[in-house]
Each structure stands twice: as C-alpha cells, then as structure tokens.
Amino acid sequence: MYGDSATVRKILTELGDTWAIVGLSTNERRAAHGVADVLQRYGKRIVPVHPKAETVHGEQGYASLADIPFDVDVVDVFVNSDLAGPVADEAAAIGAKAVWFQLGVVDEAAYERTRAAGLDMVMDRCPAIEIPRLG
Numbered sequence: 310m311y312g313d314s315a316t317v318r319k320i321l322t323e324l325g326d327t328w329a330i331v332g333l334s335t336n337e338r339r340a341a342h343g344v345a346d347v348l349q350r351y352g353k354r355i356v357p358v359h360p361k362a363e364t365v366h367g368e369q370g371y372a373s374l375a376d377i378p379f380d381v382d383v384v385d386v387f388v389n390s391d392l393a394g395p396v397a398d399e400a401a402a403i404g405a406k407a408v409w410f411q412l413g414v415v416d417e418a419a420y421e422r423t424r425a426a427g428l429d430m431v432m433d434r435c436p437a438i439e440i441p442r443l444g
Contacts, residue, residue, distance in 0.1 A: 311431060320431060327380065329356040329405070333365050382407065384403075384407070385436065397422065407430060408423050
C-alpha cells in the first residue's frame with residue numbers, strides 16, 4: 310500500500326483544491342472522465358492535461374503540466390505505469406504539493422523520488438473511491 314489513510318486524508322482535505330488530471334480527455338468511457346466528475350462534485354477544480362488540450366467538464370485543458378498558467382495542488386495521474394514516473398517528476402518541477410497515481414499505476418522509484426522531493430504521494434488508489442469515505 311502506497312499511501313496510508315492519513316496521507317489520503319491530507320491530500321483530499323488539506324493540500325488544496327486544484328487538481329491537474331493527467332490523461333483526462335473528452336472520452337467518457339475512460340476512468341479519468343468519471344473520476345474528474347466526482348472530484349468536481351466534491352468541490353475540486355479539475356484541470357485536464359492531455360496532448361489534445363481538450364476542454365472537459367467545462368474546464369480548459371492543457372497539453373502538459375508545464376503549460377498550466379496557475380498553481381496546481383495535486384497531480385492525479387491516469388497514464389500507464391511506464392509513463393507515470395516522468396509525470397511525477399514534472400509535478401515536483403511545477404511545485405505541486407502532492408501526486409496521486411490511480412488504481413493500477415505503480416512506480417516505486419517515482420514514489421521514492423517524489424517523497425524525497427517533499428511531496429505527499431499515493432499510488433494504486435482512486436480519489437473518487439476515497440473521498441466519499443471521509444464522511
């Protein structure tokens with residue numbers, strides 16, 4: 310388990326409400342689309358990050374984390390584990406406070422680097438499952 314309950318709670322309730330969602334597109338069949346909807350319903354501002362830079366759920370998309378012209382609190386990662394490490398490194402580079410790797414996304418080396426950089430991190434969990442559990 311990569312992310313104890315205290316870290317999950319901290320990311321969801323204390324670190325800020327602007328969430329960049331890497332891999333979020335207009336494809337409603339993708340998990341990122343539904344998770345973004347849940348996060349919005351819980352008061353989070355979602356920022357789609359996808360090469361197509363599409364507007365999703367009414368929010369302007371960006372092609373990369375570096376293209377976002379405002380501060381991001383949490384970077385939620387919906388890419389394959391092979392691609393997730395560089396995204397975590399980018400999250401640290403833009404000054405995010407936390408990184409969240411979705412269910413099935415695991416990169417232990419990225420976890421160690423991200424934590425060493427001072428960011429909170431959760432791997433292989435879903436905020437759309439966790440946030441309703443907070444009560």
